[in-house]
Amino acid sequence: MIEVRSLCKSFDNKEVLRGIDATFEDGKTNLIIGQSGSGKTVFMKCIVGLFEPTSGELLYDNRNFLIMDKKEKIGLRREMGMIFQSAALFDSMTVLENVMFPLNMFSNDTFIEREARAKFCLDRVNLSEAYSKYPGEISGGMQKRVAIARAISLNPKYLFCDEPNSGLDPKTSLVIDELIQDITHEYCMTTIVNTHDMNSVMGIGEKIIFLCEGLKEWEGNSAKVMSAESKKLNDFIFASDLFKKVKEVEQEEIRVRDALL
């Protein structure tokens, strides 16, 4: 479980995060949603330690990340896996080498064992045909799946996904979302997904935090998100015509049901 308490972050006196409190639970896909510029990426970068928060507390299973020394932080980071918006695969390595990289760095297994583990992870994301290909030779969706395989190769306790669906078509996005959720349940990881894709919100949002202008505006899950009373959240969700229509149909159904009763 990851707990965030009163987290603030400023850049040159400009407050980007303004005292966020949140709890991300084990075995669930926790979503951070919000418009572009709402502070989602900064929030996630603070959680993983790429940015130093200005103030606040960050607890990984009751271990305060912000007061840890360098060695403890490195140790904790080995329990993390991250999928970046751009996949961030190493261009000079093949798909298999990319997945083997964390194992080469931190595992004491033999080469055969490391290779077997990497192949297992790639098979888990249905990429057994791409072992020897380079990142530049595979599609965006496949790159994301390699990034997932690399992130889970060391059996992390915490998985972070920064806009995993950006640049992907809806069908591939669905595959990636399902994969993230399946892996989260399978390994009982604490998964945090940063997204503004409403399909992901409805599909895998077991816990959702909505950020707006650096503040936590709403918290709930996919079942509650459509009926939330927060104006800012509604503005965000129903900016899409599709979801506007869904809302209208739902309201129409309720009206008909009420009339019949």
Added chain:
Amino acid sequence: MFKGIQTFGKYLMLLGRVFSRPERLRVYFRQLIHEIESLGVNSSGIVILISLFIGAVITIQIKLNIQSPWMPPWVVGYTTREIMLLEFSSSIMCLILSGKVGSNIASEIGTMRVTQQIDALEIMGINSACYLILPKMVALMLFMPILVTFSIFFGIIGAYCTCWFVGIMTASDLETGLLHDFNAYFILSSYVKSIFFAFIISTVSAYYGYNVEGGSLDVGKASTNSVVSCSVLILFSDLILTKLLN
């Protein structure tokens, strides 16, 4: 002035991270071999080509412009050797390599920065500065004396070519000059200078690449800045090293 001090401070802090204990020596050693091939072996061609032509041009220039009946015939060979040994093969060659190798390092690390590959390394708990920069630095410092040797050797071959193919003087006159009053310390001093320059090229260009912020345009700017800074630093340190080593 303040910005310069700030940049130097950041550079020293980066070096502090570079000179930390590698996580897994086996992986670093493999990376070192790769960098020796990429930065060193792949630069051999350009070093050989430039040295061959410069050696030949120096010989022709000296023969045509300096040689006079008052000077002994070995002066051309002697002067060519001294220029190649003392300045060209160490300093000027490193200046040229700062363009090729320096921009390569800055753009490679800069691209890794903007595509979040460095962030990915950090998240894995890897010291990205050490993993990316240390093998490049060691590789270039190990291979630079070999490139200097190539440069000296092929510069002299270039000088011989002017005798064999252009016929401006006899090969034996050139040979007498090349062997005249030879001081082996000059080779050692060239190696020392080149190792120092290799350190400048690898770390300064890595600094520019590592601190890129933005996109591809900024990677290009970092690459240009690294070449300019490396060139200025090489010329400046050449002045100091020449005074110290002689």
